[in-house]
Amino acid sequence: MGAVTKLADGQLCPNPRCGQNNPRSVTVCPKCGTEQRQLLGKGTVLKGHYRIESVLGCGGFGAVYKATDLRTGKFVAVKENRQHRTFVRFAQEANLLTLLNHRHLPRVHETFLDTVTGKAYLVTDYVEGETLELFVRRKGKLTWGEAKPIFEALVDAVLYLHERGVVHRDIKPANIIIVAPASEQFSVPDLYSLKRLAFSKHLRRGKKLIQHFVKGSSTGNGFIALERGSNRLAGVWSDEISGQRWHLWVRLSGSKVKGWWCECSEGQSGKMCIHLLALLALYCEEPSVFTPVADAPSPPVALVDFGVAKVMEPVNPSRPHSSSVVAWTDGFSPPEQYRSDIEVDSKTDQYSLAATLFFALTGEMPEDALTRLERACKGEPTLPPKLPEIPDAVWEAINRALSLDPQQRFLSLNDFWKAACGGEAKSPKISKVSVKEPLRALVSQLRHRVPFLTPSHSLSGHTDTVSAVVFSPNSLILASGSFDRTVRLWDFHDMRQLRVLKGHEDSVLAVVFSEDGRRLGSASADKTVRLWHLGEENAVVTLHGHNEAVLTIANSPCGEFFATGSADGMVRLFGWKDGHLVWRSEPLGAFVNALAFSPDGKLLAFGCADGVVGFLSTRDGKRVKQLCETGLSITTLAFSPDGLYLAVGGEGLGVQLWHLQERRIVRTIHPKLLGSRGWVNALAFSPDSQLIATASMDEVVRIWKVVNGKLLRTLKGHKGWVTAVAFSPDGKWLASGSSDKTIRLWRLT
């Protein structure tokens, strides 16, 4: 097998949920609108044996790919380090990781510098499963009985790392994978059918071969290594005459052959060769000659990304042995991790693991360390009251491990775990967190480091209330609609107005971009919808049909349709291409104020002035179910991009966050508006589903954390009602529109 990298055509889209392999010339994914980053193309084979299948994630340091190790058929995770640093140091640190072997840590297979791509790579086990974060969000908080086996395994893994001088530095629910038990059972097609296959395909040679293996003869051509993983069989075949060795494998699911590979010429042309048949036949007859191999960490859990942050980060030449980038995760990193001049140690992991346990047992994200510090300075409690179902010993251990001062935490993770399990006869009573001067100083030092929103700039041009703002899918252009009857396009980076789209005969009430960014739909009080073909076509189609003002418009994620809701109580679905009417709903009984497509494109949620929220099937517009009847007018709706929630805003409701599967309200955001005469005009989820922005009557934009409903930021500047709000798809900008006729842009850093 040649050890040379072969680049495949194209580049994978960095969005793991997209999966598109685009031409290299493309800068924005035509399917999902994500900016392309010249990632490897699907089918690229690195170092002669890692075949790139898909993107698992993409971060600051580079991408993580799912790949097949062509020698064994195992899936692996390949982390690419695109930042420039000396390979020697990368290899030294990463090679230490290859020595680690623990049943709850993925194995680090190897690191290498690829001369073709010029980048460094780290190859680890691929772990299939759900992150603890999603698991808890989906299932709700865990009982101590449920959490204990998971955390027992995690503590064991982290202690193993600490004993070897490795600090994880990034323990959080997203780095913990609940490993699905591997189905130990798989079968191969029975010998009879294999023989038939072999006879028909390979005539005498096949027959002879299979007889040869079934009889277990060991002379002549044959396998010199055989292994059996969770869903695959692999072997190395030695050819007596040529002296060549070939790697081969079959991947199975149930008794179906899902894929195969053999290095012989027949196998390379994509055919099921005699070696593969022999491998299957041998497993039928003599499964015991295959060495079982654990393909991934054991259930219940795997801790991923250990040591990776350190290996992947660039080096500060003046302080080569310490961490030069300040990297943290709000809620899970202790205060000392927010500083660049402190080398983190095992107490950092203790804090993070305790915060993770807090999350598992309460279902709530812990507050970030800086907010906790500020609270401590004011003498306020830094953690919420204990839930009655959490055992005292566990809660006390969590409290102590979450001490803001590292000195007050347990000496080791082992002590933490013993205390949590009640093994420590009496945990010393922790006096109220003493906020020492250094901590106070830390607060002021760190405040400016907290990344969030830099002061806004505003776009002026509209001559009346801005009713709608929306970003183009590539996040480069902003479109706005206004009561001044125009739609405007802005290059908001340069604060420049690009175009004014005129034609509507009354206020524009809503605007939406098509998935490819080439078309724009606008809804107006003039009872029409206009479909603007941007770019070269530069044409406009006026769509009639609604009998009253068109109040809202929404784009379908499939990219083909958009829906409009009107004061005539009906919803219409149009095709983007030429504006043809696909269907029209039955009358819904009241003004349709808000519409939103579910991320899977199957449902269209509607919110009406009579307080009804329900769903239409996008296939035919039939009403399929009702979510609630609030009795108060609904003003705005949005699905979280991860599909877990529907946020409903309305008069006196605040924002109700509905868990879609459980069909219940999990929390209320903006509770001050409950029962009041105030309401949320518009709301938007951030692309990562973590934040909600709300626009309300009090001239303020607010940003809330979805996970706990807490208010994160209050953005002031508008001098009138805030009427519209939108996140850019790349997550870098927030835009708001107001009755003060301006649009404001808020940079999220």
Ligand SMILES: [Zn+2]
């Ligand atoms: Zn894409």
Ligand SMILES: [Zn+2]
């Ligand atoms: Zn072969």
